[in-house]
Amino acid sequence: MIDTLRLTAEAASRLLDAKEVSSDELFAAYLAAIGERDAELHCYLHVCDDSPGDGIPIALKDVIGTKGIPTTAGSRILEGYVPVYDSTVAKRCKERGLRFLGKTNTDEFAMGSSTENSAYGPTHNPWDPARVPGGSGGGSAAAVSAGLAPWALGSDTGGSIKQPSALCGNVGLRPTYGTVSRYGIVAFASSLDQVGPVARTVRDCAFLYSVIAGRDHCDTTTVDVPEVVLPVGERLEGVRVGVPRELNEHEAIEPGVRDAVLRAIELCRQLGAEVGECSLPRSVDYGLPCYYLIAPAEASSNLARYDGVRFGYRTPHAQDRLDMYKRTRDEGFGDEPKRRILIGTYALSAGYYDAYYGQAQKVRTVIAREHADAFERFDVLVTPTSPTVAFELGGRTADPLAMYASDLLTIPSCMAGLPGLNIPCGLSDGLPVGLQLIGPQLAENLLFRVGHALEQAIGFDTVPERLR
Amino acid sequence: MTEISRELLLHVANLARLELRDAELVRLQSQLNDILGAVSKVSELDLTDVPATSHPLDLVNVWDEDQPRACLSVEDALANAPERDGDYFKVPPGGSS
Numbered sequence: 416m417i418d419t420l421r422l423t424a425e426a427a428s429r430l431l432d433a434k435e436v437s438s439d440e441l442f443a444a445y446l447a448a449i450g451e452r453d454a455e456l457h458c459y460l461h462v463c464d465d466s467p468g469d470g471i472p473i474a475l476k477d478v479i480g481t482k483g484i485p486t487t488a489g490s491r492i493l494e495g496y497v498p499v500y501d502s503t504v505a506k507r508c509k510e511r512g513l514r515f516l517g518k519t520n521t522d523e524f525a526m527g528s529s530t531e532n533s534a535y536g537p538t539h540n541p542w543d544p545a546r547v548p549g550g551s552g553g554g555s556a557a558a559v560s561a562g563l564a565p566w567a568l569g570s571d572t573g574g575s576i577k578q579p580s581a582l583c584g585n586v587g588l589r590p591t592y593g594t595v596s597r598y599g600i601v602a603f604a605s606s607l608d609q610v611g612p613v614a615r616t617v618r619d620c621a622f623l624y625s626v627i628a629g630r631d632h633c634d635t636t637t638v639d640v641p642e643v644v645l646p647v648g649e650r651l652e653g654v655r656v657g658v659p660r661e662l663n664e665h666e667a668i669e670p671g672v673r674d675a676v677l678r679a680i681e682l683c684r685q686l687g688a689e690v691g692e693c694s695l696p697r698s699v700d701y702g703l704p705c706y707y708l709i710a711p712a713e714a715s716s717n718l719a720r721y722d723g724v725r726f727g728y729r730t731p732h733a734q735d736r737l738d739m740y741k742r743t744r745d746e747g748f749g750d751e752p753k754r755r756i757l758i759g760t761y762a763l764s765a766g767y768y769d770a771y772y773g774q775a776q777k778v779r780t781v782i783a784r785e786h787a788d789a790f791e792r793f794d795v796l797v798t799p800t801s802p803t804v805a806f807e808l809g810g811r812t813a814d815p816l817a818m819y820a821s822d823l824l825t826i827p828s829c830m831a832g833l834p835g836l837n838i839p840c841g842l843s844d845g846l847p848v849g850l851q852l853i854g855p856q857l858a859e860n861l862l863f864r865v866g867h868a869l870e871q872a873i874g875f876d877t878v879p880e881r882l883r
Numbered sequence: 884m885t886e887i888s889r890e891l892l893l894h895v896a897n898l899a900r901l902e903l904r905d906a907e908l909v910r911l912q913s914q915l916n917d918i919l920g921a922v923s924k925v926s927e928l929d930l931t932d933v934p935a936t937s938h939p940l941d942l943v944n945v946w947d948e949d950q951p952r953a954c955l956s957v958e959d960a961l962a963n964a965p966e967r968d969g970d971y972f973k974v975p976p977g978g979s980s
Contacts, residue, residue, distance in 0.1 A: 499959040592939045606938050635945040636938075697928070704922040715899060722900070724972055726963035735978030741902035753901060754911065758918055760899040761887070774925045776935035781928070783936060815914055816921055832939025856940070 417444035420562035420878045424619040427471050427565055438469045438514065445472045445516050449563050452882075456539045458558035461485050462517040470512025473623075474564035476555045477518035478525055479610065480599035481505050488601040489521040489533040489551075492721045492728045492747030502599025503634065504568060504610050504627045511626050516564050519554030523749045524718065525575050525603045527551050528821035531812055532751045539808070540583060542846055542879040546805040549579030549821075555613045556583040560879060566614040566623050570600060572607045573706050574800075574825030580613055580837040581800035581849020585877055586620045586866070587613045589825075591856045592832035593638040595624075596631035604713035607706075607829055615877045617838060617866040621645050624859060644860045646867035652687035654865060656680070657793030660692055661699040662824050667802040671843025676799045679840040679850045682872050683797070688865075693793060695785045698827035701778050706826045707819055708762050708775035715759030718752060754815060783831040790855045795865050798824050800837045800849035828853045836862040839875040847875075887915050 417436065430436040446462070453459055460477050463484060475481060478488045480502040487493040501509070508515075522532035530538040530553030538553040540546040541561035548557040552569035556579035559567050569576040571589035580587030588611045595610045602608060612623035625643035658680060663673070684690050723729035723743035730746050733739030748756070762771035789796060802823055811818040828835050833853055840850035850869070854862045876883075887895075892912050896903050903911065957970050966973040 496963055499955060499962050632947055636940070638940065701925060701928065704924040707918065707922045708925065719900075723965060724974055727965070729965035733975050736975050737900075737978030738902075739975050740900040741897075744900055745902040745904070745907075748901075750907075750911075753903075753907075754914060754918065756899045756901065757892070757895055757911065757915055758922075761891075761895045761915075761919075764895065764898065767885070770926060771922070773935060774928075774930065775922075776937060777930040777933045778925050778928065779936040780933050781930065783939065816917055819918075819921075830939075 417441065419444055419448040420882060422565060423616050424471050424565040424614065424622065425616065431470070442466070442472050442514055445564060449516065452561055453563060455544055456541060456557055456561055457536055458519055458538050458554045458561065458563050459517045460487060460489070460520050460535055460554070463515050466514040466516070468509065468512040468514040470514060471565055472516045473508055473513045474516045474519050474555055474558045474567040475505065476552050476567070476569045477521050478570050478601040479505055479568055480601070481515060481518065484515065484518065486518065486601070488525070489523045489535060490747065490749070490752070491534045494728060496727050498599070500599060503596035503631045505599065507627050519552070519558055519567060521554055522551035522751065524601065524714070524752050525551040525570055525572055526714070526751045526755055528574065528578060528818050529811065530554060531808065532749060534749055537808060540805045541882060542584065542805065546807050547582065549582035549801070549805065551575040552579045552613070556580050556585060556587065559583070559585050559613050559615060560877060561882065566612060566619050568610055568627065569613050570608060570610050571829065572604050572710060573829050574822040576611045576613060577825050577835050577837040577849070577851060578801050578822060582805040582847065584839040584847030584875065584879070585613060585615050586617050587611065587837045588620050588624055588859070589829065589835045590624060590628060590859060591834040593636050594628045594640045594857070596634040596637050598631055598633035602717040604710040605717060606713060607710060617863055617870050618645050621863040641857060641860065644863070646863040648864060649868050649871050650687050651683060651865060651868050654688040654795065655793045656683045656688045656690045657693040657789055657796045658690065659695045659789065659796055659798060661695055662798035662827070665699060665802065665823065667820060667823060668799055669803050669843065672799050672803060672848050675841035675843055675848035676850055679869060679873065680797055682869060686868055686872060691793065693789045695789060695827065698782045698785050699823065702782055702827035702830055703819065703823055705775045705778040705782065705830060708771050709779065711755035711759035712762045712772045713759070715756045715763065718756055721747060779830050782827055786828065786831045786833060794854070794861060796853040798851045798853070800825060800851040804843050804846035804848060824851060832856060834859050834862055836866045838866045838870055839877065840869070840873055841875065845880060887912060887919060
């Protein structure tokens with residue numbers, strides 16, 4: 416009997432190597448779990464009946480292009496779209512024998528922090544189905560926590576891997592900008608988008624990162640990546656841990672979150688790390704406004720391709736071609752993409768460009784410099800990932816600004832292109848609290864080392880209490 | 884800070900090729916003004932001498948050999964077309980903005 420709630424990818428791999436279980440049996444076990452629990456949770460937008468390969472199953476966020484498998488990005492405008500080529504990350508997974516269980520739910524075009532912006536309905540948090548799983552990659556994070564996949568891929572623009580991992584109590588990595596190819600990924604904001612792994616352990620997360628990372632001639636923004644080292648150590652001697660005041664003392668941080676993070680920081684000390692305070696004075700207050708100018712501006716450009724001509728939805732009501740573009744986009748996009756397209760178009764339009772987009776790009780420099788200064792003194796920074804635990808479905812949908820604030824603590828490092836790892840660090844009111852570890856560019860191995868040592872010391876049970 | 888009026892919203896929507904229905908217009912106008920008010924905070928900082936960051940990595944040009952590679956077949960390229968006419972995407976006749 417395969418317990419999909421507890422089986423790690425690493426353990427599954429050992430079972431496969433020892434021929435104690437077949438790849439088909441593994442795949443069937445996850446399909447059975449999906450059949451049992453996904454009607455309630457709605458992690459998947461599409462489930463694959465079968466998938467080639469002789470390895471471990473995996474789930475992919477539905478912004479990741481998969482040849483022959485529908486890819487909707489959670490939008491009506493891509494309903495029925497079936498890619499005719501694989502994204503590089505999907506291809507790399509296939510080359511390692513990984514088998515696709517299906518495509519996971521996401522806020523439309525990865526725009527959101529709760530997965531409620533999906534045109535196909537929200538995903539529910541496995542710890543409490545009345546609450547959101549976070550977003551945009553709520554489907555991938557919830558699937559991993561609910562045992563509906565051993566691991567998954569997500570994408571992160573301003574927190575869409577880290578924040579859902581925090582709210583669902585698992586491990587998620589937003590890699591350094593440029594380490595993972597975006598070829599074949601539905602684009603949102605191209606100077607920020609990164610694909611990354613979601614898993615139940617830091618070692619699984621590191622391994623999956625090693626599968627997808629590396630230079631790709633189809634994406635000229637990719638860089639050479641240091642060889643991934645799977646973490647083993649349990650001590651943190653020699654590691655300098657910085658605690659940025661503004662990201663740890665912000666008034667939006669709930670007391671229960673703050674307490675769990677303080678305990679994790681104390682654990683760093685006990686494990687031998689040198690812990691000190693630092694400051695990122697403008698990164699938090701100006702990070703959110705900076706992000707919500709740059710990301711919509713780039714989105715307004717990227718989403719221009721959805722015009723009803725070559726693929727995706729086309730309105731049946733068009734009078735002429737211009738009318739076809741406008742009605743297709745009105746009927747195909749939901750509210751959040753429309754808001755961002757409009758804000759972005761405005762921020763890029765003549766007369767406003769310098770005051771908004773141009774100024775935001777300068778703020779981005781300020782944020783990057785503040786982080787670089789902090790890394791002069793520290794190897795890794797720790798903060799809460801999300802200021803709150805999972806919130807109730809519908810709790811923030813009426814107020815876009817309240818929803819945007821969910822990403823307050825994940826956005827600054829994203830703006831600087833830095834890697835960030837979420838690990839669960841405890842519970843508050845029975846819901847997971849996430850710890851964010853931020854490193855300098857290409858410092859993934861250090862994040863894995865620190866994350867693994869803390870994970871061992873914390874001993875968090877990633878299986879939601881109601882499913883144990 | 885500029886307030887987004889109904890006229891400005893319609894202008895921007897036209898630039899973005901979005902047909903907005905009346906019910907949407909009212910809701911979006913109020914939400915967009917709230918968002919714009921919040922993001923305008925970036926203008927508080929005097930950043931005259933700060934260079935802009937368009938990309939988080941040091942950019943270097945990437946060169947590739949100029950050699951033909953396999954590409955999509957016509958059938959694949961048209962596989963998702965809402966409407967086609969032989970080897971062409973088919974669209975309704977024009978209109979003007």
